[in-house]
Amino acid sequence: MKYKLILCCPLVAAFFLLSCSAPKMVNLDPVTVTENMPGSTVYRGSYSRTNDIINTRLDLSFDWDSAYVHGKATILAKPYFYATDQLLLNANGFRINTVSLVNSYDKKPLRYSYDGKILSVTLDKVYKRDQNYTVFIDYVAMPNKLKVGEDISSSGDRGIYFVNKDGKDKNKPRQIWTQGETECNSNWFPTINDPQEKMTQELNITVPNEFVSLSNGSLEFSSMNGDGTRTDSWRQEQAHSTYLTMLAIGNFTITKDKWRDKEVSYYTEPAYASTARLVFGNTPEMMEFFSVKLGVDYPWDKYSQIVVRDFVSGAMENTSATVLYEGLNMSEGQYLDQNHEDIIAHELFHHWFGDLVxxxxxxxxxxxxxxxxxxxxxxxxxxxxxxxxxxxxxxxxxxxxxxxxxxxxxxxxxxxxxxxxxxxxxxxxxxxxxxxxxxxxxxxxxxxxxxxxxxxxxxxxxxxxxxxxxxxxxxxxxxxxxxxxxxFLASGHPVLNIQNNFDPEKKEVSITIRQNQDLSKTPLYRIPMAIDIYLNGKVERKEIVLDKQKQSFIFPVAGLPDLVNVDAEKYILAEKSEVKTLQQYVFQYGHAPLFMDRMEAVIMLLQMKDENLSKRTLIAAMKDKSWAIRNTALSVIEHLSNEERTSVYGEIKELALKDSVSQVRASAVEILGKYYRSMDNRGVFAITANDKSPAVKKATSDASEK
Known part of the structure; x- marks a missing residue:
């Protein structure tokens, strides 16, 4: 009997999406999202550049009651190419107090106009591209007064956030943090909203003595002000895009680490300081791995990661100071269920791809x-x-x-x-x-x-x-x-129909591949790929290039292949449909070398639930080296007879008690509660009830109630 593999079908896609990291859900004000009208001609290119910010110095203090930012910005700039006597800055919802030109130690008032979004400064003369000038702006930013739908698209665009600003919520710490991407930093300091705009920076941040601060670059010094506040001076001498500027303030415990000669630090709420190194401790090894792999050492002064409350996203790769949502505040047990290494690696890799370039x-x-x-x-x-x-x-x-x-x-x-x-x-x-x-x-x-x-x-x-x-x-x-x-410059993906046929007279195997995607919207792809042909204990690789809508490839063989494995490296981004026999899928599971070979086979064998050979192979797959395949193969229990279930009861108990991955232990416990209610599982549940994993504990509680 032959069976058809369709990868990725919606069912399979849904299965794997459920196994992904749970997204951070954030409650934001509603926002109307529009699309381009059909047939409209819209071009979103790079922004034109008139002026270039070289350095920004910010002297900042905060009014917690009103959620105001009191700022003094000193901006060193120059014309980008063409001479100009005007500087345009994004400054959303500010109160502008003064605008001046800085000459040595003097400030000369400058004429300006301001419409609530753009600050247009008239300089004292026409400057050429090799002439720098310095503008000083005294301002107040009022992010909480920005109106959704008028000043900003959503409440996730305020740029700077005061968490529990009045301290009335006893279950939430008081914090301030920023989120600049895409163009939100202009809600708390005047700048140019453009990813092309790169600058060095100095931030002098005045905070209550009991709080710590974090920003890009290095902490140069701290000054006690004698009024219960302290000013921390942060400096970054390497240029980065304006949207990557950040600050964070609050009661954080700093766990210090090191990579080579650079400081690595983890800012967490005090209650989670004991697990900070567990959660973030792979960071130095990641920095070393990426540095060596890319041949480019981590390029910034230090690397800090800070976990804040009510963050508007999952994480943000601000240069040298990544902000992460509160899901990274984890107990030891929570870490077992979801360690979020993917988020940590993602944001760190951005420091090359996104921050450096x-x-x-x-x-x-x-x-x-x-x-x-x-x-x-x-x-x-x-x-x-x-x-x-x-x-x-x-x-x-x-x-x-x-x-x-x-x-x-x-x-x-x-x-x-x-x-x-x-x-x-x-x-x-x-x-x-x-x-x-x-x-x-x-x-x-x-x-x-x-x-x-x-x-x-x-x-x-x-x-x-x-x-x-x-x-x-x-x-x-x-x-x-x-x-x-x-x-990169087109939409869609290949939709491939794959068929293979063996001709016993000619001793040939033919592989026919058709590209079935809608060619009016999606390209006809050129796809280099490998085909592995398995026969008599040997495997022979054939390299092909698919570049026609329908294409056949013929290879001589000594006999009927045990398996023809198309896309043998399993790297092509495509939807694939293919017909194989039960025996071929069983062979694929046992002999093809890659995770995807085995996972494809297990998925298809689950659809052949009534076949004894399929059941035996899936039962064997419950011991696969990949936890994802073990977890998937456990689904076969639903399709076994009572006698067959009894025969694998010991294996299910073993997985519930000893599997190295908590998701598999939880699945096994759930199966014991659902399909083995007639068995005496009290001893197993007594142990799993004390598992360090919250997922296993919950599965045990649910199973015990049935």
């Missing part, structure tokens, strides 16, 4: 987010092995494939209706999978050499997608327009 426009955002997503894969591959990395890759593929509303969106999008739309499964998960395909296409040595060249050539600057293409072409000596055009 920044996408020059929001249309090019995948140059930041695709790489950070792929950084998660690289860390898993290094630390936990390829099986775990490929499971991460499958989750990303499923997240993208399952979102059908995004099928018509290009990866690099110059026609977005709102820049916030760029933060989606295309920029993140699809982009990460494209980078994996690029790596497989050019090979590891060329891939990482090209990344090294991209980072060094564009360090402390911005880049667009063609900058990435050009370094890959320079390194490999081959034209890669075809790859970048079909993957």
């Amino acid at each position: 920044t996408a020059e426009s929001w249309a090019n955002l995948p140059l930041n987010e695709s790489f950070a997503t792929y950084g998660e894969y690289l860390w898993d591959e290094f630390k936990h092995g390829r099986d775990q990395a490929d499971f991460k890759g499958l989750q990303d593929l499923s997240a993208y494939i399952s979102n059908k509303s995004k099928e018509d969106e290009d990866v690099i999008r110059f026609n977005y209706a709102d820049r916030e739309h760029m933060f989606d499964e295309i920029s993140y998960q699809k982009g990460g999978r494209i980078l994996h395909m690029l790596r497989k296409t050019v090979g590891d040595e060329a891939f990482f050499k090209a990344l090294h060249l991209y980072l060094t050539r564009n360090a402390y600057k911005t880049a667009e997608i063609h900058d990435l293409r050009l370094v890959f072409e320079e390194v490999t000596g081959t034209d890669l327009n075809w790859f970048f055009k079909q993957w």
Whole structure:
């Protein structure tokens, strides 16, 4: 009997999405999201540059009662290219007190106009591009007065947040923190909203003595003010984009670590200080791994990670000071269930891709987010092995494939209706999978050499997608327009129908592949891939290039293959349908080398639930080296007869008590409560009730009640 594999079908996609990290849910004011009208011609390119900020100094204090920011900004700038006598700054909802030109120690008042969003300063003369000038602005920022739908799109765009500002909530600490991406930092200091705008900075932050502060760069010194406050002076001498400027204030315990000669620190609420090193302790090893792998050492003064309350996102890669949502406040047990290493690796990898080299426009955002997503894969591959990395890759593929509303969106999008739309499964998960395909296409040595060249050539600057293409072409000596055009500059993905046939007379196997995607919207792809042919205990690899809508490949063989494994490296971002026999899927599970080979087989064998051979193979898969496959294979219990269930009762108990991964233990406990109620599970449940994992404890409680 033959069975058809459809990967990724919605059911499979939903399964893997459920196994992904739970997103952080944030309650925000409603916001109306619009799309471009059909047929509209919209181009969202890079912003034009008139002036260039060289350095910004901010002297900041805070009125907690009103949630006001009292600021003095000293901005060193110059014309970008053309001479000008005007400086335009984004400053949203401010009260402007004075604007002056700084000459040595004197300040000369300057004429300005302000419409509540743009501060237009008339300089004292026309400046040429090699002439610097310094502007001083005394202002008050009032983020809580910004109106949703008028001044900002949502309450997640205020830029700076006062948490429990009046201290009335006894279950929540008082904190201040910022979130600049995409263009929200201009809600608390005057600047230029443009990812191309890179500057050095100094922040002098006045805080109550009992609080600590954090910002980009290094803490140069602290000054006691004698009135119960202290001023912390933070300085960053390497240029970064204005949206990456940050500050955070509150009662945090600082757990200090080290990478080489640089400070690494973890800011947590005091109650979670005891687990800070457990949660974040892999950070120095990550920094070393990424530095060596890329051939570019971590480029910033220090690296801090701070966990705040009520954050508007999951995390933000502010240069040298990542902010993370409160889910990273974890007990030891919570860490067992979900360690959030993916978030930690993602935000750290941004410090090369996003912070050191920044996408020059929001249309090019995948140059930041695709790489950070792929950084998660690289860390898993290094630390936990390829099986775990490929499971991460499958989750990303499923997240993208399952979102059908995004099928018509290009990866690099110059026609977005709102820049916030760029933060989606295309920029993140699809982009990460494209980078994996690029790596497989050019090979590891060329891939990482090209990344090294991209980072060094564009360090402390911005880049667009063609900058990435050009370094890959320079390194490999081959034209890669075809790859970048079909993957980064187009929408959709291949939909492949795969068939193979053995001709016993000719001793040939033919593989026919059809591209079934809608070619009016999606490219006809060129796809290099490998096909492994298994026969008589041997495997032979064939390299092909699929570049036609329907294509057949014929290979001589000595007999009927045990398995024809198309896309043998399992790296192609595609929906695939393929017909194989039960025996071929069983062979694939037992002999093909990759996680995806085994997972594909297990998924299909679960659909063959009435076949004894399928059941036996799935029972064996409950001992697979991958916890994800063990967890998936446990679903076979539902389809076993009472006698068959009894025969594997010992294996289920073993998993519930001893599996190394809490998700598998929890699944096994759930199965004991659902399918083995006639058995005496009291001894097992007495042990699992005291498991360190909250998931296992909950599964035990639920199972005991049945």
